[in-house]
Amino acid sequence: MNVITLDTISLVRLPMAYDTALSHARGHLEAEGFTILGELDFRALLRDRTGEDVGPYATLEVWNPELAARAIRADPKVGVFLPAGVAVYADGNSGSYIAALRPSAAIALTGNPILEAIGAEVEARLYRAVENLAVEGNDRGGSPGSLRNLTGDL
DSSP states (O other), X not given: OOOBOOSSEEEEEESSOHHHHHHHHHHHHHHTTOEEEEEEEHHHHHHHHXXXXXXXXEEEEEEOHHHHHHHHHHOGGGGXXXXXXXXXXXXXXXXXXXXXXXXXXXXXXXXXXXXXHHHHHHHHHXXXXXXXXXXXXXXXXXXXXXEEEESSOO
């Protein structure tokens, strides 16, 4: 698996259908201690409000309650960064993408070393979940999942 570290976004392309990727993303996030607080179906929301079909696209709102409690005790303003969002969307070629903002990039804005340490732990867990999805995609007979970090538009 090719890992490139840049600044703000972690992204992996999975050689699996959107519904499968979304289901497996839930499982891998939960295995890393995340609770899924909500799921937004952007395809349905945008179709209802604009008539536009953006294809299969959802975001999962995830958090780890223990880490969130530690962060809020350290600085109550950190709530603007909670929960973390993980996007899952189809690529149009029988595959899918999983994308997430790197928590360390957002938390660095606070300048609080306690929050930065918590953000690094959250990021490590998110990264493992996404990396395990990429490995699983490879094990399912597809081309290797490609995990990379991006600074530009997805």
